[in-house]
Amino acid sequence: xxxxxxxxxxxxxxxxxxxxxxxxxxxxxxxxxxxxxxxxxxxxxxxxxxxxxxxxxxxxxxxxxxxxxxxxxxxxxxxxxxxxxxxxxxxxxxxxxxxxxxxxxxxxxxxxxxxxxxxxxxxxxxxxxxxxxxxxxxxxxxxxxxxxxxxxxxxxxxxxxxxxxxxxxxxxxxxxxxxxxxxxxxxxxxxxxxxxxxxxxxxxxxx
Numbered sequence: 001x002x003x004x005x006x007x008x009x010x011x012x013x014x015x016x017x018x019x020x021x022x023x024x025x026x027x028x029x030x031x032x033x034x035x036x037x038x039x040x041x042x043x044x045x046x047x048x049x050x051x052x053x054x055x056x057x058x059x060x061x062x063x064x065x066x067x068x069x070x071x072x073x074x075x076x077x078x079x080x081x082x083x084x085x086x087x088x089x090x091x092x093x094x095x096x097x098x099x100x101x102x103x104x105x106x107x108x109x110x111x112x113x114x115x116x117x118x119x120x121x122x123x124x125x126x127x128x129x130x131x132x133x134x135x136x137x138x139x140x141x142x143x144x145x146x147x148x149x150x151x152x153x154x155x156x157x158x159x160x161x162x163x164x165x166x167x168x169x170x171x172x173x174x175x176x177x178x179x180x181x182x183x184x185x186x187x188x189x190x191x192x193x194x195x196x197x198x199x200x201x202x203x204x205x206x207x
Contacts, residue, residue: 043087044095044202048080077180081140086169086202093202095163095173101197102126102155108191125192126155128185133161136176149175154194166205 084095106123133149134142142148149161164173 040091040204041089042093042202042204043090044093044200045085045087046200047083047085072181074181074185075183077178079140079176079178081136081138082175082177083138083172084163084167084175084200085172086167088170090169090202092166092168092205094165094205095167096160096201096203097163097175098160098199098201099154099157099196100199102158102194103196104192104194106192123192124155125189126194126196127153128181128189129154129194130180130182131157132176132178133157134176135163136174138172138174140176142176142178146176154179154196167202 082097086093104123104126130152131154132142132151135147135149136142137146149163150157150159163175167173
């Protein structure tokens with residue numbers, strides 16, 4: 001009887017050893033490190049006739065500080081060339097521009113203006129100013145074959161204008177902007193003025 005019990009204990013020990021050994025497998029691990037997700041950049045810079053007027057850190061000044069756009073008279077005109085470029089390291093992007101927040105003001109009311117208006121104020125000088133925007137080659141002159149983005153009154157310039165699709169970094173794109181106050185404009189607009197914002201944008205191209 002003792003032999004049987006002893007044999008039973010031995011078998012139990014062997015089974016326990018065999019069972020325990022079944023789960024003692026070899027193993028190995030490999031680690032991929034470091035792993036990083038980095039967002040790309042879109043960094044647009046605007047120059048005006050060669051002078052940088054839009055920078056990544058400063059609020060943009062008024063573009064038309066570069067034009068004789070004050071004290072204008074019927075028959076006056078002007079032109080400025082804007083250059084847009086994505087800074088080195090930027091992703092490809094579609095470039096656009098848009099005039100926003102256009103407002104007209106009566107300004108100083110002179111006697112000739114008051115007589116001309118005859119009690120009916122006409123402060124909408126933006127509807128008299130003619131503007132033309134085009135894709136320029138950098139020489140500040142509109143030439144046959146250059147794409148015209150807009151050619152009408154300032155008051156009608158409200159749509160978003162596409163400057164360049166799939167623009168690439170470190171390449172410069174030029175937009176010419178000319179304006180004119182026609183000689184036919186009369187005394188009803190003496191002292192009138194308008195203000196507006198020019199918004200430039202760069203939207204990353206979807207792969």
